[in-house]
Amino acid sequence: MFNWENIFATRSSRMRASEIRELLKLLDRPDIISFAGGIPDPELFPKEAFKQAYADIFDGSSVDAALQYSVSEGYKPLREWLVKQMAGLGVPCELDNVFIVSGSQQALDYLGKLMLSPNDTALVTAPTYLGALQAFNAYEPSYDRLTPNGNRTPEAYRATAEQAGGRVKFAYLSPDFANPTGETIDLAARERLIDLADDLDIAIIEDAAYQSLRYDGDAIPPILSLEIARKGDIGATRTIYCGSFSKTMAPGLRVGFVVANAPVIRKLVLMKQAADLHSSTINQMATHRVAEAGFDAQVAKIGKVYSRRRDCMLAALARYMPEGTSWTKPQGGMFIWVTLPEGMDGAALLAKSLETAKVAFVPGQAFFADGSGANTFRMSFSRADDQSIEEGIRRLGGLIAGEMISRAA
Amino acid sequence: MFNWENIFATRSSRMRASEIRELLKLLDRPDIISFAGGIPDPELFPKEAFKQAYADIFDGSSVDAALQYSVSEGYKPLREWLVKQMAGLGVPCELDNVFIVSGSQQALDYLGKLMLSPNDTALVTAPTYLGALQAFNAYEPSYDRLTPNGNRTPEAYRATAEQAGGRVKFAYLSPDFANPTGETIDLAARERLIDLADDLDIAIIEDAAYQSLRYDGDAIPPILSLEIARKGDIGATRTIYCGSFSKTMAPGLRVGFVVANAPVIRKLVLMKQAADLHSSTINQMATHRVAEAGFDAQVAKIGKVYSRRRDCMLAALARYMPEGTSWTKPQGGMFIWVTLPEGMDGAALLAKSLETAKVAFVPGQAFFADGSGANTFRMSFSRADDQSIEEGIRRLGGLIAGEMISRAA
Numbered sequence: 001m002f003n004w005e006n007i008f009a010t011r012s013s014r015m016r017a018s019e020i021r022e023l024l025k026l027l028d029r030p031d032i033i034s035f036a037g038g039i040p041d042p043e044l045f046p047k048e049a050f051k052q053a054y055a056d057i058f059d060g061s062s063v064d065a066a067l068q069y070s071v072s073e074g075y076k077p078l079r080e081w082l083v084k085q086m087a088g089l090g091v092p093c094e095l096d097n098v099f100i101v102s103g104s105q106q107a108l109d110y111l112g113k114l115m116l117s118p119n120d121t122a123l124v125t126a127p128t129y130l131g132a133l134q135a136f137n138a139y140e141p142s143y144d145r146l147t148p149n150g151n152r153t154p155e156a157y158r159a160t161a162e163q164a165g166g167r168v169k170f171a172y173l174s175p176d177f178a179n180p181t182g183e184t185i186d187l188a189a190r191e192r193l194i195d196l197a198d199d200l201d202i203a204i205i206e207d208a209a210y211q212s213l214r215y216d217g218d219a220i221p222p223i224l225s226l227e228i229a230r231k232g233d234i235g236a237t238r239t240i241y242c243g244s245f246s247k248t249m250a251p252g253l254r255v256g257f258v259v260a261n262a263p264v265i266r267k268l269v270l271m272k273q274a275a276d277l278h279s280s281t282i283n284q285m286a287t288h289r290v291a292e293a294g295f296d297a298q299v300a301k302i303g304k305v306y307s308r309r310r311d312c313m314l315a316a317l318a319r320y321m322p323e324g325t326s327w328t329k330p331q332g333g334m335f336i337w338v339t340l341p342e343g344m345d346g347a348a349l350l351a352k353s354l355e356t357a358k359v360a361f362v363p364g365q366a367f368f369a370d371g372s373g374a375n376t377f378r379m380s381f382s383r384a385d386d387q388s389i390e391e392g393i394r395r396l397g398g399l400i401a402g403e404m405i406s407r408a409a
Numbered sequence: 410m411f412n413w414e415n416i417f418a419t420r421s422s423r424m425r426a427s428e429i430r431e432l433l434k435l436l437d438r439p440d441i442i443s444f445a446g447g448i449p450d451p452e453l454f455p456k457e458a459f460k461q462a463y464a465d466i467f468d469g470s471s472v473d474a475a476l477q478y479s480v481s482e483g484y485k486p487l488r489e490w491l492v493k494q495m496a497g498l499g500v501p502c503e504l505d506n507v508f509i510v511s512g513s514q515q516a517l518d519y520l521g522k523l524m525l526s527p528n529d530t531a532l533v534t535a536p537t538y539l540g541a542l543q544a545f546n547a548y549e550p551s552y553d554r555l556t557p558n559g560n561r562t563p564e565a566y567r568a569t570a571e572q573a574g575g576r577v578k579f580a581y582l583s584p585d586f587a588n589p590t591g592e593t594i595d596l597a598a599r600e601r602l603i604d605l606a607d608d609l610d611i612a613i614i615e616d617a618a619y620q621s622l623r624y625d626g627d628a629i630p631p632i633l634s635l636e637i638a639r640k641g642d643i644g645a646t647r648t649i650y651c652g653s654f655s656k657t658m659a660p661g662l663r664v665g666f667v668v669a670n671a672p673v674i675r676k677l678v679l680m681k682q683a684a685d686l687h688s689s690t691i692n693q694m695a696t697h698r699v700a701e702a703g704f705d706a707q708v709a710k711i712g713k714v715y716s717r718r719r720d721c722m723l724a725a726l727a728r729y730m731p732e733g734t735s736w737t738k739p740q741g742g743m744f745i746w747v748t749l750p751e752g753m754d755g756a757a758l759l760a761k762s763l764e765t766a767k768v769a770f771v772p773g774q775a776f777f778a779d780g781s782g783a784n785t786f787r788m789s790f791s792r793a794d795d796q797s798i799e800e801g802i803r804r805l806g807g808l809i810a811g812e813m814i815s816r817a818a
Contacts, residue, residue: 042473064451067659134683250476252690274543281661
């Protein structure tokens with residue numbers, strides 16, 4: 001029997017199964033109330049608009065192009081739509097600053113591939129998006145903790161990276177309603193982050209997957225927008241903005257995008273040419289048609305439903321969670337992040353919860369590059385109805401209260 | 410201004426623009442007869458079947474699933490269809506041997522990522538598929554020349570790989586109607602290749618992108634089939650079979666597949682989870698419906714048209730090419746490979762041809778990992794009508810004859 005381990009590259013040892021993915025299987029058990037998955041509610045997909053878009057493509061003059069190979073940079077009308085969209089977010093840019101990828105997860109993989117040599121350092125928040133760690137892991141980096149509100153000096157980051165055997169290459173963060181916390185980085189911290197990146201001479205990867213899903217409070221400009229305001233032009237920036245249609249329209253088409261400095265885009269286009277030629281032509285065309293026809297209305301529709309679910313979950317948490325626990329109060333997105341008393345363990349709680357309370361969530365530790373955060377967990381409100389939220393949080397609060405009492409005893 | 414070169418990984422220096430991709434732009438010039446692109450004729454896309462498939466998906470009960478996130482291994486009914494299909498090719502396998510990718514180009518990227526550490530050696534034919542070199546280059550390998558009919562010993566391969574600073578990890582080849590030559594590896598050479606791989610303890614990557622496009626002659630079993638016959642079970646094999654729907658149905662959906670040993674598939678699934686989550690759900694569903702409804706009829710339809718074009722091009726070559734040139738006589742696929750007299754240069758010929766004869770083709774050198782092959786070029790017959798083939802080859806033959814005369818003078 002052939003021993004494959006002999007011929008796997010060293011990087012492959014860091015490709016491991018995702019806890020969250022394994023947990024997604026629990027969604028199928030009808031007796032479980034699940035807040036585990038972080039996926040959109042299919043009831044909100046613009047199905048009629050997509051149906052019409054595909055039908056129009058097949059009836060129109062672009063059907064041959066829709067089914068044919070196409071350029072690696074992406075479908076031009078979609079990129080043109082994004083140029084207009086980004087201008088509205090305070091990011092003036094041109095066609096050669098916009099690149100289409102197969103979901104923003106692919107952008108994270110490509111950016112790791114572009115920048116990380118083994119033992120280079122990536123700065124990530126703690127917690128951070130688990131999928132970003134998985135994407136970057138393939139390129140064998142070290143991680144150091146990015147503290148947008150913190151007090152570490154550039155020298156400290158530099159020294160740690162040198163000790164790890166490389167240099168800091170980028171800071172990765174999701175500034176708006178981040179997965180997993182739901183929290184937002186404020187304006188002053190965004191500005192400080194640009195200072196830090198300038199000082200360290202590194203890139204910033206701005207993961208904007210949830211940015212459109214703001215339900216209240218004032219929008220904060222994207223980091224890329226702040227950097228352009230400061231430096232005059234996207235050509236002078238170091239921020240790489242990654243966007244997605246997965247949370248606003250539908251993830252099954254796998255259409256995301258990157259907006260950045262033209263030299264970076266050119267390198268990413270070459271990388272995509274070699275890695276998968278281009279993203280699905282027909283799906284890019286359908287995405288363009290649906291976005292053009294009513295992106296804002298679609299975002300408003302989603303916001304109305306998700307914000308009600310968020311309110312419902314926050315109200316239930318306030319009602320049922322015992323003293324000693326705390327949680328985030330997100331202004332958008334899909335997630336609420338719960339912190340248990342120090343010493344309690346989210347994974348042990350989940351095991352118990354699946355047995356007794358029958359409520360699923362995601363233990364927090366996997367979201368920390370340094371393995372901390374055992375006393376945390378993530379809940380998503382995107383797919384639960386009001387009644388399940390109320391009932392699920394009631395049971396979970398009871399379970400946690402019981403655990404706290406037996407710990408104190 | 411930020412100097413991006415400071416933070417690019419070393420691997421990025423090997424990501425360069427593709428000559429073929431740049432040449433594709435020439436297809437738009439109406440005064441050029443182009444045999445350059447290697448893309449299918451859109452007239453042959455099963456448009457009605459795809460139109461019906463997407464419409465049925467939107468009208469059916471699986472529309473939510475079609476637009477939603479899905480599992481990284483791929484859409485189960487499509488994988489089930491592939492299990493049946495592979496059985497027909499002499500490859501008995503099960504669901505956990507089949508993995509869906511975004512076009513078989515992505516399989517090549519993933520396999521490079523899985524196996525190649527920097528300075529490891531990949532064995533490739535000379536010439537080989539340019540896109541494979543581009544995909545592997547990102548992982549900084551050395552290349553050594555695979556000679557399926559040749560006489561190099563395993564010891565020679567081992568020694569060269571050690572000198573390059575690593576070990577041989579795999580042999581990559583396209584055994585049927587390969588891009589760029591159109592040639593097929595015979596049965597005895599396939600068997601010898603398995604011997605070599607066993608001896609070197611390496612994998613075989615069998616790129617079957619053109620395998621279904623056989624126009625005459627008897628089918629030769631896939632290498633994976635021969636290895637299963639020899640070893641009893643796919644679980645004991647080292648061949649990784651990469652297939653595609655791009656040449657038979659339509660490339661714009663980006664649906665390809667890998668069939669291999671389950672441990673390799675499991676690792677690839679983890680890699681995909683981290684790299685782009687999964688291939689487009691709706692496109693996998695549409696591909697399944699169209700394949701199920703009439704894959705064989707579609708392949709027969711394409712074969713009828715392409716084989717006539719191949720015959721037409723071979724006849725024109727026999728008529729117009731001067732003595733001293735030679736070319737392959739493929740039994741399938743899309744390509745014919747021309748060899749000019751030693752000392753002539755395909756790239757120089759192209760430059761002249763675009764000016765005077767107004768005929769485009771792809772100079773051969775880019776298909777050689779070692780930079781040889783300057784006196785060769787590739788022509789595709791997949792998209793040209795009989796009249797253009799006759800006229801294009803007539804002009805090209807005249808140009809080459811003229812060049813040979815002025816060289817002799």
